[in-house]
Amino acid sequence: PKREFVPRQWNAELAAEIEKQYRAELSDALNTAKYGKIESYKKIEELRAKAVEGAAEELKEEAGELFDRLKERIFRDEMLVDRIRPDRRAFDEIRNIDIEVGLLPRTHGSSLFTRGETQALVTVTLGTKEDEQRIELLDPSQTSKRFMLHYNFPPFSVGEVGFMRGPGRREIGHGALAERALTPVIPDETSFPYTLRVVSDILESNGSSSMATVCGASLALMDAGVPISAAVAGIAMGLVKEGDSYAVLTDIAGAEDHYGDMDFKVAGTRAGITALQMDIKVPNVTAALMTEALEQARKARMFILDKMDAVIEKPRPNLSPYAPRIFTMTIPVDKIREVIGPGGKMIRSIVDTTGTKIDVNDDGTINIFATDEASANRAMQMIGEIAAVAEVGKTYLGKVVRLVDFGAFVEIFPGTDGLLHISEISESRIKNVRDELKEGDQILVKVLALEGNKIKLSRKAVLREQRDKIKGGEKHPDHAEAHAHEKPHHEKGHEKAHDKAPDRRRDRRR
Known part of the structure; x- marks a missing residue:
């Protein structure tokens, strides 16, 4: 019973x-x-x-x-009864707000948001995909997250002394609320392939430190150059109610939170609400009362957003010089294996050579993380050479890697070679491939056809085109100039063929 x-x-x-x-x-x-x-x-x-x-x-x-x-x-x-608050503010009045951004020079983004006796120091760090947080949820498709917000509430923020151990209920709950408020404005991975970690350290607290975290995080993200879709602000509202008499309070302080009958935190942009949390201690909170409270919260949010816009209105155009640079390229899916190499040998070689970090996605998107543009370009060039696909009718500078009786195999990209048949080596008939070519020679070849994984090449077609250009150069100087420009690319292999041709004619005269 x-x-x-x-x-x-x-x-x-x-x-x-x-x-x-x-x-x-x-x-x-x-x-x-x-x-x-x-x-x-x-x-x-x-x-x-x-x-x-x-x-x-x-x-x-x-x-x-x-x-x-x-x-x-x-x-x-x-x-x-008296209709006054402990600090004598009006019911819809917000405490004094002070904002600073970029105050920590070596962080990727920072802000200091102060409202009354509540102050949050917020920093942003940009990282690579390797820095994503690994998570285990019931949804097997979500194994990691790239946006994290961590909230720290040290004892000194409320004038106390205590051990600073791992995160407690307050840290986890307030951090989750602030993270949820900002998630809708975070750019997607396609347009901004960074991992983002936001840390809010509460330096002083007298009510609504979670909403100070939301405001500070939005400012720090813009200071870091993160292209968020809109600024986000938050406000803590309160309610004191007895019978039909009630008071809706904006920006509640500690005592109002403790003795009030309801406190609810509202965060959002100018367009709408992104997060809302309510703690209700009394029954019979009517829809009309909630409508009034939410409208009062909307006006407060607009006021705070105006204050934030006066300091930084939109994300900075450039990232911090200390932030990693990410360059994105796309390769065919069937080339991923070649870029990675057996046991990751090829991609490790690129990383060691260029000093970059490389992340390869299953859809062929490759993100290259570098501290400078030169090393990123070098990495992109190396990957591009590995993942390049031969195009019919296009001319490439290739390297002779193997000679056989019926022709030569020429590498036009790293790891990709094609067959140069003996009949396509020269304009004149030759008996022995080795009379024209040697392993290691660099020659210009043209792709004649692609048959599955096989590539048919022709040097004869290139020589014919060059001869026609030379003849046309007598009437068209531009053609001769183009030929002169191309000559250094093929002189090693092409001139060897001409050097040997007179010797064969002398042999026939004898």
């Missing part, structure tokens, strides 16, 4: 005595417009100690609890 709940019976006489002696002083101590947060806390503790000390020995514990109940009663009466 259910246990019957019996409400606690308070000592009415003691409660009346404490209220009579300390209500006026306690009301003054709660005025955070008059006293700072730390000073206010100190005065309240001193009054509580006096109330407990003045009670009989057996009533000291209850006296402390009655003092705390009086403190809450004063707060609610001021809200609902």
